[in-house]
Each structure stands twice: as C-alpha cells, then as structure tokens.
Amino acid sequence: MTVAxxxxxxxxxxxxxxxxxxxxxxxGESGAAAMARAISMGYRLLDTAAKYENEAAVGEAIxxxxxxxxxxxVTTKLRGAEHGxxxxxxxxxxxxxxLGLDYLDLYLIHWPLPMVGRFVESYETMLExxxxxxxxxxxxSNFTPAHITALLDATxxxxxxxxxxxxxxxxxxxxRPA
Numbered sequence: 677m678t679v680a681x682x683x684x685x686x687x688x689x690x691x692x693x694x695x696x697x698x699x700x701x702x703x704g705e706s707g708a709a710a711m712a713r714a715i716s717m718g719y720r721l722l723d724t725a726a727k728y729e730n731e732a733a734v735g736e737a738i739x740x741x742x743x744x745x746x747x748x749x750v751t752t753k754l755r756g757a758e759h760g761x762x763x764x765x766x767x768x769x770x771x772x773x774x775l776g777l778d779y780l781d782l783y784l785i786h787w788p789l790p791m792v793g794r795f796v797e798s799y800e801t802m803l804e805x806x807x808x809x810x811x812x813x814x815x816x817s818n819f820t821p822a823h824i825t826a827l828l829d830a831t832x833x834x835x836x837x838x839x840x841x842x843x844x845x846x847x848x849x850x851x852r853p854a
Contacts, residue, residue: 696721711737725753731774753786759794764801
C-alpha cells in the first residue's frame with residue numbers, strides 16, 4: 677500500500693515531502709532492503725548523512741526500488757570535519773558518488789561548529805554547487821538564529837531548511853504525570 681504524502685515548496689521552488697525516512701542507523705544489505713521496502717510503501721524523502729556511513733546503502737535502495745529518481749527527494753549532510761570551501765566541494769562529490777546520484781535534492785550542514793568558524797564558507801560553496809546543478813536546495817541542521825543570521829548577512833540567501841534534531845535524555849522519554 678502506498679500513501680500520498682503532502683509536500684511543501686522550499687524557497688528554491690522545489691517540493692519536499694512532509695514525511696520522510698530517516699535512514700540512521702540502517703546500513704548494508706539489511707538497510708538497503710528496508711529502505712527499498714519503505715520506498716515501495718510510498719516514502720519519497722530519504723534522509724541520510726555522510727556521518728551515518730550509509731549513503732551507499734541508500735543509493736542501493738534507490739536502485740532496487742525501481743522508482744524513478746525524479747520522484748525521490750534525497751537529503752544528505754556535510755560532516756563537521758569537511759567544513760570549508762574546498763572540503764565542502766569534495767564532500768558533495770563524494771556523497772554523490774557513494775549514493776550513485778547526479779544531484780542532491782537537499783544538502784545540509786549537519787552542525788554549525790562555530791568553534792571551527794567555517795560554516796559560512798561551506799554554505800557559500802553549497803550555493804555555488806546549487807548554481808552548478810549538483811544541489812537543488814541548500815540548508816542547515818541544528819543552527820541557532822545567530823548562525824542563520826550570519827549566513828544571511830554573508831549571502832543574502834536563507835537556508836531552505838533548518839532541520840532540528842531534538843536530543844532527549846532517557847528521563848525525558850518517561851511519561852510525565854498529568
């Protein structure tokens with residue numbers, strides 16, 4: 677059974693499904709099989725990251741699914757160790773190679789790492805790669821308003837998305853009294 681998933685339009689004009697499959701920690705043969713099954717059930721957004729070390733499994737799932745690439749929305753993320761102009765460019769090409777794709781629908785800076793101080797140049801490079809057709813939309817993950825302001829001041833282009841990961845402790849997962 678497949679389910680139609682609603683979409684929203686990003687600031688780049690591209691549509692993103694509002695429901696997606698986070699692929700961490702799926703990997704290897706079992707991961708590729710599970711992801712291919714999810715695609716067959718109607719998932720069209722696949723979210724991975726270089727840090728998850730499963731981009732090859734995501735690419736294999738895409739190939740196995742038989743779903744046309746144009747129907748899928750693939751997101752991956754820049755590792756912290758790859759911040760910087762040259763590093764970001766290499767990282768995007770490496771992710772594309774591992775995924776076996778010609779372009780990414782969304783590329784995110786995984787964390788701002790302000791102590792490194794290179795997230796702005798990474799974002800500028802991502803916008804260049806978007807102009808080259810390798811990335812359709814550039815975004816960020818886990819950025820504060822101050823980080824986003826720095827990007828806007830430098831480029832005038834808002835990130836398409838700020839994907840926020842909520843980290844909870846085990847105590848926060850326990851039911852709370854009413």
